[in-house]
Amino acid sequence: MAAPGTALALEARSLVKTYPGGRGKPRVTALDGVSFGVEPGTVFGLLGPNGAGKSTLVKILASLSRPDSGTALVAGADVARHPDQVRRLIGFVAQKQVADPMDTGRENLELAGRLHGLTGSAARARATELLGRFSLDASADRQVKTYSGGMARKLDVALGLMHRPRVLFLDEPTTGLDPEARSELWAEIERMAGAEGMTVLLTTHYLDEADHLAGRLTIVDRGRVVASGTPDELKAGLHGDAVAVELRETTDVSRASEVMRRVAGSADVTVEGRQVRVRTADGAAVLPSALAALEQAGVVVASATVARPSLDDVYRSHTGHGFDSAAGADVEVAA
Template identity: 55%
Template sequence: MTIHQAPARSVEQKSTGGFAIEAEDLVKSYGEVRALQGLTFSVPAGGIFSLLGPNGAGKSTTVKILTTLSRADSGRATVAGHDVGRQPNKVRRAIGYVSQKSAVDPEATGVENLTLQGQLYGLRGAPLKQRVAELLDQFHLTAEGGRLVRTYSGGMQRKLHVGMGLLHRPSVLFLDEPTIGLDPEARAEIWQEISRLATDEGLTVLLTTHYLDEADRLADRIAIVDAGKVVVEGTSEELKGELRGDTVQFEFAEPPNAELVNRVLSDQDDAMSEIKIDGRVLRARVGNGATALPATLAALTAAGATVAAATVSRPSLDDVYLRYTGRAFHNTGNEVPR
């Protein structure tokens, strides 16, 4: 299988700077498991950059290296102009980090959580009180600030966690799976606040996610990560624009005979390409899905294949992932131990 690499950046762009994050050939292993295999990407200052990939792709390992919580076996990385390996303290002062697992203390109030976070960064007195009040207001938690966090909803706890990452006014914010486990309404609220941070405050946000819609909705640029490497990078529209035509998908009652299916598809007037069979599901690309779908469905049925469902759609990030990795976007749940 051929992996298509993202277009090379110009020498001028590299030499003039302007990148808030640069990762070059990062390698990291946990025992015999290779979590990162030469991962490379750069994040321009300002805006939202997403590392998109299924569980176990290496996203959280990357963030832990960039936030100085782990060391790469080899490779180089800079954040906010500071070398992650040689200047970890400068990196820590320049960044905010919101991990997958909540760092809030459920037995403390919202005010107490924010205050402690500020004290860790050396804030005291009136400036600290003012900053805590600002963040509670910003995340619509003023009325709940005096309550114990264990009484908060999941969405409220997550907003407080993001607020803690912003308390010292970082220039780069790392959000590792920020909406995992949240209901749709809470997700939408977090999305709105992330967008505002980048748009109104000029913050650089690195967002890791395994939600296709989240990356599509929020990110200015997306790097798709698979097996510890970036396989393609670009804006959502650029990535989807590389895929011509439509995606057709057939779901069979039982796994189909690959030889039979390929023969039927090759006989159609509108030739299909990038044909992939995954269990009971067949996906392919075609010039005009609206006309190809009914004709292909009829031909498959006539050949003895039992089709349970058939759909046609415009290109999506799932299709992009399929093209560059050779498989559909699935989350296995097999995360590398952290």
């Protein structure tokens, strides 16, 4: 928790949000009592499938939506009572490009600065600073429509930083970027949180990104917080190894599940498609016995692996499904 007298950078207290179900159907619950707190200077990873309540939560924290009940605070400011104050405290970088493609990078930044109340000279100085910081100075006076995907994404982040926000919301910041551009943006996010003490709320569908960047993670599923902690804490909470077998035929899944449960001596078995996974204390010792038992049961195995706990294992443990499949779930109800 934050030091005495220091406000948390982000705080949610028992947030509830529902939407009309439509055509006489019951209301849809997007958030069901969500609570968490984030200390200043933290990269806070918010994970969850589409439809879990993640987007609704971000909209409430950014003053774009109001909860039915509960409280949301940004740097101690109540989002519902003081939305204008909150908007001065935050930067928001949406997943879709926000820069005007017909203007230059410099023109986009200077306009954003003026909209945030900077004087002309201050906006020009800040734009020049950010163009250099994101290695866009050589392209500053080109139309944004000529930028590569990585350049356009870096410009979007720079736009969110023009007014020096205390909290920056980054929605899927590296989607579609090549490895080099992704690495550069990772380094900038780490620098903002470390050297500048900025709080970053990061939503991502890349678990390696969350593992690498986030100092703290919260997993939301079906409108509720199902897990919170540092990546290492969450992985350490899953004792033992994950043994996974990929089957040739989906008809063998039920039989394979029973065999794996019996051999591993564990009830922690999950099934996804043709893959059966079991958590056990010593995966290397269990795997040969499991393969022999599966062969004896007439189950044909295509591949098998043993791995230490990962964030995907954490996700599976708390939600019952893998992160890759969750990413393709239905989109949330719009605010």
